[in-house]
Amino acid sequence: MNTARSRLGALRSLLPAADDYRGLSRSWRADLLAGVTVGIVALPLALAFGVSSGVGAEAGLVTAIVAGLVAAVFGGSNVQVSGPTGAMVVVLAPIVAAHGAGAVVYVSILAGVIVAAAGLLRLGRAVSYIPWPVIEGFTAGIGVIIFLQQVPSALGVGIAGHASNAVVAAAQVVEESTWPGALLPLGAVAAVAVIMLVLGRWLPSVPGSFVAIVLVSVPAALLDLPLATIGALPNSLPAPGLPPVDLALLTALAGPALAVAALAAIESLLSARVAASLANTGGLNADRELLGQGLASIAAGFFGGMPATGAIARTAVNVRSGARTRVAAIVHALLLLAVILVAASIVSRIPLAALAGVLMVTAARMVSISTFRRVARSGGASASVFLVTAFVTVAFDLVIAVGIGIAAAAFFALRALSRTSGAHREDLPGAPEPGDERIGLFRIEGSLFFGAAERLIDEVARHDVEVVVLRLSGLQLVDATGANALGEMVTALERRGATVLIKGVRPEHRSLLDQLGVIGALRHPNHLFAELEPAVAHARSHIRRATASA
Template identity: 85%
Template sequence: MRTMRSGSRAGRRSLAHLLPSPADYSGLRRSWRSDLIAGVTVGIVALPLALAFGVSSGVGAEAGLVTAIVAGLVAAVFGGSNVQVSGPTGAMVVVLAPIVAAHGVGAVAALSLMAGAIVLAAGVLRLGRSVSYIPWPVIEGFTAGIGVIIFLQQVPSALGVGIGGHASNAVVAAGQTVAEAAWPGALLPLAVVAVVAVIMLALGRWLPAVPGSFVAILVVSVPVALLDLPLDTIGELPSSLPAPGLPSFDLGVLASLVGPAFAVAALAAIESLLSARVAATLANTGALNADRELVGQGLASIAAGLFGGMPATGAIARTAVNVRSGARTRAAAIAHALLLLLVVIAAAGIVSRIPLAALAGVLMVTAARMVSVSTFRRVARSGRSSAAVFLVTAFVTVAFDLVIAVGIGIAAAAFFALRALSRMSGAHLEPLPGDPQPGDERIALFRVEGSLFFGAAERLLDEVAARDDVAVVILRLSGLQLVDSTGANALGEMVTALERRGATVLIKGVRPEHLPLLERSGAIGALRHPNHLFAELEPAVEHARSHVRRAGYAI
């Protein structure tokens, strides 16, 4: 009974670690002014991005704005970072666009609920630290690939063709759009895109504190509205949040959404945890609770789905703006969501007249910033294998699928890592210690070091087995850092082969952590006698010389 009570208390403490607490706002009395300023600043930055990402994904500007409000508020309260800002992101657009094309807009809310539940379960199961296993070149590679796709997805709006081209590859769709554009009519939306890009780049260079995307959209939207230029606009937006409710469920559609839901959940978890990790390095804003972050992001996507929104993730760019604007507690991200809600209530009519070409310009500049030449140079300087992983991940992201790209990138990184680990392993022939004695030439002493695993075992042990002119082989295993089941099995097979050939095998210096595996695999049992396992080198060498003398090799 006492054990059950203690287990119950431990379970409650574990669950409490994943829930909000008053400690989340312990510094608010000192930082509320800077938090409020940061929240307003990031809200101004987030407004055009939320609209643009909603339109670009095919779900609509309203869904993007609703997601930024609802998911941004829920993730701020329940997430594991004190400064994370969540909402629709470019990476999610890349995944959602083909799903919308295949299943329709109506499936997105159900998809958001399903993906949110998966991310929530991952947090409860304490899988938050798993993102640390994704190599840096893979992260940068799919970030660059996402940037290319986002840029290409804006080509229809930039040419005044409308939102489309999501049913096929982004490169193909962009090329078809250019071929189908109505010239010279396409020059007008292109001019709007150019003006937005110039303003954002200029302000980013000379006035980085000014929200360039907001200013750019304001500058182009006013003359477009006054002159009534023939440009597609966002269209009517609601003046309040929609009522929450469960989306319509069709079992056939739900079954077809299981795979996409896992893909969306994987992306949401990866991007959110990466964003939170970046935020933790920008300022001293408190520790990151990775598991709680997943819980918060899962609840955020569920809430967004109930309000007709789309799956959300932590947004790296908006989170960075939040921190650099002075945010220190969750109040800043909450203020950002409330500001966007105020825009919906008080300025929906004005926002609805923003040209789609202006949003395309914002996303094109955002995408261009994601493809960083300096980042690729840093990756390339890290080694040819890192550059190869980066390029492979970026290519697969653009050509096929983001989640597939992450898997292939991790596999490529693992291959290069195992190859490097294999090259660091080896079996080196050493002279026997002490003064030379007759018959020593019939004894081979090998120092086996590095890793004896599936990627190196056969090559490493072939070096030992190649010595067929000796009577005794001594294997020094104290330098082994890693032994897996394949390596242990290969070692056992080599000992058996040497013994069958007439050579006596002595093993010296097996580490305690390796001994159980070597015993289970039969490597120790393959020795001719249990006394052929030694802890020290000198007794092993003396035993080997006694074998040579008895065999008559020492003359």
């Protein structure tokens, strides 16, 4: 009965509740203003990310509306703003290139199911195991890729027929560009960038991307400049529906969907953690956040959208604009819906080059020199992990980069941990006695694990003594490899005629040492001691007996 109640309580913690809107009576004005502000910021980004991913501006806008609304209601953060993001574009673009834009709907639903399942399985805290240099490295790599992906629009060249790698594709586009025809879209990009940078410096409260889009799009439309535009947009949301089931395509998309799900979970939880640190807006339920983001991607797929994640930049704008409850994110989604219903024809005339300028500035801000300096100051290992992760992200694949980055971070962490471990020979306590030089007293401290076991064992085994006393009370960590190596060392020392005494086995290590034969390898059960003095006294008595019998 208690177990059933516990499970029911755990399930309720993942569902919307009245407490989600506690304090709304005091904060509704601030929430409304924040929602409008972040909606204005999100509009050009949603359009740009949809275009850049290859599925079109409509899909980006639909995702921002549907996923933004569902994640706001069902997510685990009170102020998270969700929608299409640059990191997701990086993953989706190769999928579109390989399987077509229609495949994104399948990927969105499949990835959403995986992320929601992760929330139900309580895997929300797993992101805390990703090291900070890895996160910063893959963020910088994503910024480079997003920037390079905008080169075709910035130069007025189509992306069809170019390599899937962003670096190679950008180089091909530059080579194929026609001059001076490329100057016009390049000028639009430059104008957007200048406006955004100037407003960001002198008027940071003004949504620079929105203002830049307006100031570039209006003259382009009035002068009828030959710039490629977004094109026709629907004046309503598409009807929801399931795509036709294609088992062969679903099988082919299983791997990409898993990669998308991993990215969605990581980015959403990181964004929510950032939001929680910016202001006192309530706690974060990581498992509920995963469930909400999974449902958001599923819903976006039903409406023909793309996978969604929590968006760090838009969430930060939301918090800094005064948001305190989920109403702000809901208002943001409703404002974007109003754009579709009222201003679709106006939005359709936005030049693609202007959107490219927005994304180029956004990408440049993701590659932070100050962040790299902080990483570099934290040590060579952190800088190496950062650079490796960033390089693999740009050159190969984002998810592979995270895996390699974690592996590199683990390697450096284990190396550092192994260096804190040591086996030190000590003088015997008390007044010296004849035969003390035939006794080796060793203090083993730190960690006896697979990364350090062999070195520590070699340090003890190289001494030619008749009695070995191992002090293990300073040992903080022992894994199976370390315990096994310790047992093999005890056996080897006993076989060559040395007597091994062990002192100070900690209670948490006793079971493992017993199971792997360390204690059983001792010549006699009495060779296990709790205190040092009796162990040394026994070692000296053993030397005296050996001397007397000689």
